[in-house]
Amino acid sequence: MKPVVTIEPNWQLCSDCAVRASAVCSSLDGIELREFEHLGRRVHFSSGETVFSEEDITTSFYNLVEGVMRLYKLLTDGRRQIVGFALPGDFLGMNVSGRHNFSADAIGAVTVCQFAKAPFGRFIEDRLHLLRRINELAIRELNQARDHMVLLGRRSADEKVAAFLLGWRERLVSLTGASDTVPLPMSRQDIADYLGLTIETVSRTFTKLERHGVIEIIHGGISLLDPAKVEALAAA
Amino acid sequence: MKPVVTIEPNWQLCSDCAVRASAVCSSLDGIELREFEHLGRRVHFSSGETVFSEEDITTSFYNLVEGVMRLYKLLTDGRRQIVGFALPGDFLGMNVSGRHNFSADAIGAVTVCQFAKAPFGRFIEDRLHLLRRINELAIRELNQARDHMVLLGRRSADEKVAAFLLGWRERLVSLTGASDTVPLPMSRQDIADYLGLTIETVSRTFTKLERHGVIEIIHGGISLLDPAKVEALAAA
DNA sequence: AAAGCCAGTTGACCCAGATCAATTTTGGAG
């Protein structure tokens, strides 16, 4: 997959940014935002392109502005675990070792706001509120990661799939509003690698749920016909 | 398990603290440390006691000073996932919701340095270096959490056990020095709940490794007879 | 030292989900 990276003229303004309110930048005031604008540059990636890879030296941080990304780790023999899906507003790339600790690629077209590591580090340096915001995002992610450990270690295939649908729907609420129609831009393989299952099991589980009238498999997603039933299956 | 909490007279000094160099407090200078001393109070817990529970309103943060703790989440039907083991120097209790997102109890006798949430929050308020340190710890933990997701979702029982032994040994290096003798203060059930296995599978796997001359099961732990073999089994 | 009690081990059997193997459906490209 060749990286066809388009760099736009940097006329994009933070104040017009779609993720202004939810992203790291929500902690910045008007004056700071001006300065911040010059730090980031908008970069586009097309479907399937890799934004950064595990073990790469970290040269940039990324703020996802548009689209969906899969974050994953690979074992040497090719087994893959997707550790999360990123949505607009998510901040990616923070680490303590100087190297990325997972890979990230675009699911469909993606726009990110890219920050070179050093200037971003300098900008953050004495801005307590921005650091606090980043810390808050890290803690929130840590919490999600722990929830996902429970899913991976202690839930059945049915529970995993049901929990995934609900969790994904929930994450979309703040972006597209609440709805029983859940778009699934990622492939079945992606879902399988996120849930610690095989593609066949994911497919069979969807089909089973549909046969039971709990969901309907639609183009590019699923529709929750009986959300209460799905919640019961997820067995929180 | 009734909480027999002993509160010592607060003559304990941070400067004498065993975890002074590795814990959050490593970011504090001499003057700050004096003030910090008055914020925390040493509390002891005996084996099996719960320090805090998931969903409890967070009133305190904890710095583990001595002993080992298990951090876990429960499903309503009693299934348990241990999301981590805490060792001296680990900082526990940070969250964004105001409630703990996992439970923590003592494995063997434990000493913690307990900080009331509000004063600690005030102390942190304008101390960039302390916040940075906390952020660093959170990011490090997030990284660990992601590694553990790979283990839970994509590794076989043998790989899980081998990776656990190596990972645990590695964590002990900074505390007790490098050694092929790995103490395991936690029960087989704890190990199983950490690895997403049953107690029987953990036991069988240990026995198998011993039969193959890779490890030796000793009282209170295991000994790595062939560390290279264990590493090969872990299949990084 | 006997009794009781857990934690751990071991064995026999089973099943959820993996694997292997075809189809079928979908989405582009020409």
Next chain:
DNA sequence: CTCCAAAATTGATCTGGGTCAACTGGCTTT
């Protein structure tokens, strides 16, 4: 539209690890 390739579904079979059950070996208690 037709053709092709990738994604998804479905079926048949297998197996790693779970479940159930018995046993063992330390500790504690008396």
